[in-house]
Amino acid sequence: xxxxxxxxxxxxxxxxxxxxxxxxxxxxxxxxxxxxxxxxxxxxxxxxxxxxxxxxxxxxxxxxxxxxxxxxxxxxxxxxxxxxxxxxxxxxxxxxxxxxxxxxxxxxxxxxxxxxxxxxxxxxxxxxxxxxxxxxxxxxxx
Numbered sequence: 001x002x003x004x005x006x007x008x009x010x011x012x013x014x015x016x017x018x019x020x021x022x023x024x025x026x027x028x029x030x031x032x033x034x035x036x037x038x039x040x041x042x043x044x045x046x047x048x049x050x051x052x053x054x055x056x057x058x059x060x061x062x063x064x065x066x067x068x069x070x071x072x073x074x075x076x077x078x079x080x081x082x083x084x085x086x087x088x089x090x091x092x093x094x095x096x097x098x099x100x101x102x103x104x105x106x107x108x109x110x111x112x113x114x115x116x117x118x119x120x121x122x123x124x125x126x127x128x129x130x131x132x133x134x135x136x137x138x139x140x141x142x
Contacts, residue, residue: 005029006111008093008121008139012128022128024077026093026111033107035095037066038074041129051122054081054089055115069096070103087115113139 007027014021018040025034039047043066050064067076080092090110097105113121121139128135 006113006140007142008091008111008113009136010125010128010138011136012131012133015133020128024095026095026107026109028109028111031107031109033095033097033109035075035077035098037077039066039128044129045126048122048125050079051125052119054083055119055122069094069106075103081118083115089113089115089118091118111139 005028007025009023009025009027011023011025012020013023013036019038020040021036021038023034023036026032047064047066050061053061062081063078065076065078067073069076069078075096075098077096078094080094081089082092083089090112093107093109093111095107096103097107099105117139121137124137128137
């Protein structure tokens with residue numbers, strides 16, 4: 001599999017005492033999209049645990065959602081994970097495109113990676129909790 005075009009990147013762009021804003025970027029063969037999403041330490045730790053847990057033998061959790069995708073809430077994104085027997089992972093990433101009030105515009109695409117890259121990414125994500133504005137964590141560092 002060619003992973004040169006696929007990437008998932010989280011960058012800290014704002015923070016206060018309890019909350020921070022991350023820009024989530026997705027690059028695939030077919031699309032480049034981004035959205036801003038609000039996190040706190042607990043939610044980011046849950047995402048990191050979800051990703052690293054998926055890489056263990058027990059792959060029971062395959063879906064993560066950062067918040068509600070409908071209603072009057074802050075923007076949310078989700079990841080649905082699947083893997084093949086060779087350790088190739090497909091992440092279906094669902095980003096909200098905030099250009100309409102009803103939150104109906106979304107971008108869904110697949111990001112492909114290797115199981116080891118996903119595990120390393122999950123372990124590094126928690127660095128955003130204490131990182132300065134501008135801290136960037138990528139699935140594949142370039």
